Amino acid sequence: MLSLGAFAFAAPGMLALLLALPVIYWLLRLIPPLPKLVRFPAIRLLIGLEPSEQTPMKMPWWLLLLRLLLATALILAMARPVLNPQADLPGSGPLLLVIDDGWSSAPGWTTRITHAERLIQRAERANRPVVLAGTAPVAIDAPALRRGALRADDARTVLRAFRPKPWPTDRAAAVTTIDQMQVDPGAYAVWLSDGLEDEGAAKLTERLRRFEGLQVVLPDQATTPLxxxxxxxxxxxxxxxxxxxxxxxxxxxxxxxxxxxxxxxxxxxxxxxxxxxxxxxxxxxxxxxxxxxxxxxxxxxxxxxxxxxxxxxxRRRPVAVLGERPTATGQPLLQEVYFLERALDPYVSLTIGDRETVLTRNTAVLLVPDGAVPSANDREEIAKWIERGGVAVRFAGPNIAAGNDPLVPTRLRLGDRALGGVMSWGQPSALAEFPANSPFLGIPIPKDVRISQQVLAEPTPDLADKTWARLADGTPLVTAEKRGQGYLVLIHTTANTGWSNLAISGLFVNMLQRLVTLSRGVAGDGVNKALKPWRTLDGFGRLGAPPAGAQILPADAIETFKPRPTTPPGLYGDENAQVAFNIGGHVGEPKPLVLPGGVSTDRLSEGGETDLSRWFLLGALLLLLADIFIALWLRGLLGRAVRIRRAAPAALAVLAVVAVMAPAPPSDAQQPVPQARPQRVADQPARPGPPPLSEEQALKGSLDIRLAYIITGDKEVDDLSKAGLEGLSEILRSRTSVEPADPVGLDLERDEPRLYPLIYWPITSTQPALSPRASAALDRYLRTGGILFIDTRDQQMSFDRPAGGNPDLKRLLSGIETPPLVAMPPDHVLTKSFYLLSDMPGRWQGGKIWIESGGGRVNDGVTTIVIGANDYAGAWAVDQRGRGLLPVSPGAETQREMSYRVGVNLVMHALTGNYKDDQVHLQDIMQRLRR
CATH class of the missing domain: 2.60.40 (Immunoglobulin-like)
Incomplete structure (x- = not known):
């Protein structure tokens, strides 16, 4: 490691690549940037565009500096720079990382793993292997992890698979694991502890102290487990x-x-x-x-x-008592409702009232003391309520003993004893242990509980299965029967102290609580013989599917089990009812870890040394992105949206070139000179020349096929024209090979119409007459092969001459050389250019379509003017969802479809001319069809 104070390089040998910077500099000087890419349609030849920028022979100094910085950042990243480097690990053997990964390690787990990664990084710099060991038992469905000495990269992979476990650590077993791995005695051990004491902590500390060094990392207050x-x-x-x-x-x-x-x-x-x-x-x-x-x-x-x-x-389940609330004047200590209310009120949401009151609420359990004698209608309603999932608990007494109540789970014994309703003993009887099928299983039975009187059940073959509690002599005390989705339970004694002292014992409260939990399909700890795992917790406290091989817990001893791989904490039962099994209450109280003197300790932290390699790589990436953007900018591609579409038909390019190359009136001394026109009087005033064609307009009109409409000044009409052409363009894109771009609105005073194959012109009464410049622009458009589709939108084109039927049309066409017009014949090419049409409807139906007579003046006889009156844009217009904006009459959507086909034929006629009118090969085609 090359250390420079708070800055160091973990791989200083890579800095030798800095010697290559002069070579990189020389190479970059030899490589100029790519030439600027200019999109150059042929139409720009006529604009007189001159190249305003030349390709440099050498790279600009600032671009050269940027690329040198990029190379330097990559070299420094490979040298692995480190900020605030830590000292090398003590010892000469491998790094032994012992990680507490029990339930208590979940707080601050990310910090714990980050600390371990920094230790692995320090071991990697010293070329020392790493040994990883956890102290918690592994999950039964966890994949086997590699053990023993690992390379740093492999150790990081194993470390990422570590997760906190939802059970305590077993440090004594971890000692056995370390012994089995036969770690080199010269290893340096680091114990990432959870800070808690357990039975194996001393043994693990003693074993780790045998290595060449030991450091125990303790959690801080924020990561101390609770x-x-x-x-x-x-x-x-x-x-x-x-x-x-x-x-x-x-x-x-x-x-x-x-x-x-x-x-x-x-x-x-x-x-x-x-x-x-x-x-x-x-x-x-x-x-x-x-x-x-x-x-x-x-x-x-x-x-x-x-x-x-x-x-x-x-939970506090809604429980109801059938009867009246006790009062002081009515001797409450003798009333059964008083004892039931005292036993359950702190634990449930209790309601006391008649049948209409208690059964109309969302009641889970209904308690029926013997004093509340239900009528026949009440018993019928209670039976229906039990079938729907309710739990009804009845108490015996003189009324039940009379034998006139059929709403009981088992037949009661008849005869003198049943009529008397009482069985007397010389000594009151105690309770026997609860049977295995009883929801009361597991409740301790006080020795002082005595039953002096009860109602006897008639012996039947299924009486044992229905019995949930017995007296010491074996006679049933509590019987129950499953009815539908609910239970009917009978306690064969009273709910007060008249027949027993059960009502004033804690057993009475516990039994009633179990019956309340039975209303949800679970009876505390003893609802079933065994509980299977339904949802279990992971180390982070998230509920999920139980692991394969998880053990079924006995319901009567769930409190005695400890969380471990075979019995993880969670919910046990099924989707209908579950019992919670938590870590709290099943593990010992947490105690702080006690370490012997002389053991080095540290605190978990996210600080320490920082690897800067990723930041240098990020800087190199940003410089590379900047270089890419600069290259695009130098080539002229930045800021221009490049749309990839199919090549437009060759006819569009020919049309654009012919339109621009058409002769225009020359100028002499800035004065317009009249041009002879065969259709006009010789002394007619000169026509204005075309407006200058901008680069943006030339590119926009020549690189994409676009439909255009003439702006009338009426916003409603113009918006409808735009929406109509957008709808027609979408139809063309979906049904034909033509993919038009967004339609364009034309201002004939400023825009050049010869760039568009088809122009739609709606006629309005508020439209001003065309100026000489606008008339000249349309005249040039018609002479050079464009098609003008005029829509009067008034259904009045039935006169011999269309302009005579619409004064606005006659006024607007007065400045344009309009050829003679005739009604379109039924076999005209417009009726078969794409679809075969017999009618030309729009928003309305009927009327005639007028076209240029004589087969057209230019473009091989293609007509240049088409006049209709059916408001075609209104039929084509759609909203953002593709639905028609205006109603179509009288044919509705079928007529709208036909109007779309009219528009498709118009566009295909504008782009392909009279191709579909060619009859040269008709005889050969028909002869082949006959074969």
């Missing part, structure tokens, strides 16, 4: 808690709550006291908001440990 715990669900709000490794002063973090679509629905601040490792906050969560929250996240952390997934245990 562990978010599942919220406490007691009460109406969510109590949120988070843990940090060390009490390093006051700290405030933001907790955001999001729904299952990722939308943030709430946000709170969680405060850590200066001397506390636990921060607490309260998320106000009404029932509607609480049921939407699907996850909690610590902002700026972005890891699986700072994410908590919520399931049905954290």
């Amino acid at each position: 562990l978010l715990l599942p919220p406490a669900t007691g009460g109406r709000d969510l109590k949120v808690q988070a843990l940090r490794p060390a009490a390093d002063g006051p700290r405030k973090v933001a907790i955001q709550a999001a729904d299952d679509q990722g939308r943030v629905v709430a946000r709170i601040d969680l405060d850590f006291a200066a001397t506390a490792t636990k921060g607490e906050g309260t998320l106000p969560a009404p029932a509607e908001l609480r049921n939407r929250v699907a996850r909690l996240d610590i902002e700026t952390q972005g890891g699986a440990g700072s994410t908590v997934l919520l399931d049905e245990r954290s």
Whole structure:
């Protein structure tokens, strides 16, 4: 390395290429820039254009300097310049990078990888191999990574495959991995630690100290991992808690709550006291908001440990009680509704009322105490509600014992005992363990709960499957039956203290909560025998598909499992119901890493040395782009839009040349001299000459085929003419080989019309008479082969002479040598130049088309004037979506299509002349067709 203070070159040998700069200079001096490219249509020969710029024999000095700078930037980039270079790594062996990649490494992961890349770069400069090792168990579906000593480029590739894992590190296993790789004892070890203590930290530190050097890189406060715990669900709000490794002063973090679509629905601040490792906050969560929250996240952390997934245990389901709210005058301690309200109100959204009140709401669970005797109509409505997915929980008592209520999950025993409704024991009975098919499985049973009276179930073959709770003597206490999408549950005792002390125990609350969660298809931890992984978290806290080979968790012991590759955190269950399995609460409290004395430490940072190679390459690229633009500018190509189109027909070029080369009235002493015209009187005043043709106008008219229209001064008519020719141009592009450019509006006082094969002229009453210059321009246009399509737009062309039927047409044509006109014969070439037409409709239908008599004066008999009256531009005009602007009558869209065909025939006639009127080969063609 060549060091120049804060600047160094990692490959100083490449600087020898600077000696080649004189040779590059000499070569650049010999190579002049490319000559300027000038688009030179033949029509410009007549403009008298002289070349105003010559090709230099030598390169300009400023361009030479630019290219020398470009070569210098490339050479310096290959020399790998470095800003603020770090000292070479200690030791003589490879660089051993040990990276903590468990859940606690997700905060600041980008900084961690950047730090590792800088270390690899330092090893590369010293030509030392790199060994990479992670401390977290690899995922079961992860591809195998290369191990052992690697080249720097290979090490970077392996490093990019590292990702934080959603489970804790196993540093003791990492020691075994390092031993298996047989790393050279002279290696220099760098441990990118997450800053947390675990059982294998001391063992890993001891093993790494055996190498020639060791440095432990610790996270700073911003990247120190925080562990978010599942919220406490007691009460109406969510109590949120988070843990940090060390009490390093006051700290405030933001907790955001999001729904299952990722939308943030709430946000709170969680405060850590200066001397506390636990921060607490309260998320106000009404029932509607609480049921939407699907996850909690610590902002700026972005890891699986700072994410908590919520399931049905954290939601407040709408629960209804059939009956009346207890009152003080009615002895509430004896009323069943009182005990139900006390047990559930802190955890659910509770409603108390009659059947119309509770079943018209979005109720999940309906509690029916024995005192609320539903009528036959009520029982029918409740049965329908259960079929739709509701959970109805009934409590026994004197009314159920009477045996007159069929809305029960199993038949009740009849006879004296059923009639009496009560079974008495010498001693009240306790509860047996919950069966495996019970949603109450896993709930601890208090020893002091006693049942003194109950309603007995009639023994049936399926009674065992319907029993969710039993007494110690085996008699059912809770029975249930699946009906449709819902459940009907019967608790064979009362909801108050009349028959048992169950209503005043914690077991009563837990059982009711399980029944509430059952309304969503999940009953806490014990809904099923086993839960398969449905969605799992990755190391960054993102939910995704579970890895192949993930283990099914037993529902009754999910809280005892630890996050690891076979049991990653996430949601377990199916699309209908899931149980959340989080990192928080399943791993130990984070503790700060304790290192023995004498171990060198550093902090994670994005600073340090900076490789400037990419910046020199970027500068070289910018200089290259500047050189390209300058070259285009010198050639005259910059700033000119080059449009690639098909070559225009040769007839257009011939037309343009003939139009410009046509004789014009000469001038003598700046005075116009009359020119003899065979069709005019000899002493007629002289006609003005053509206006000067600009370069832009010449290029615009000769390089592209364009249809033109005469500007009348009426904005509405002119806009319609432009829209009509645009619509006709689009038809030509889509149906023929002609690809016209945008149409042009002509001001005959300034523009040269001879550049356009077809000119459309709408006649209006407000149009002023043509000036001598405009009349002369149109006269020259007609004499040199152009076609003028006049549209009177009045449907009055039925007279013997068209001008006689329209006074505005007669007035406007008065200054133009108009040849004799005749009605177009049915077999004229205009009816077959592209389409075969029998009529020439526009926006209107009917009338005649008038053309020049005698087959035309020039261009091999091609007519020069076509006059119609059907408002053709109005039929051709379209909007931006390609739809007609004006209605067409009487043929609607069919007539509009025919008017398009009229326009196509006009353009093809203007470009190909009387080609379709040639009958020379007709006999041969017909003879071949007969064969």
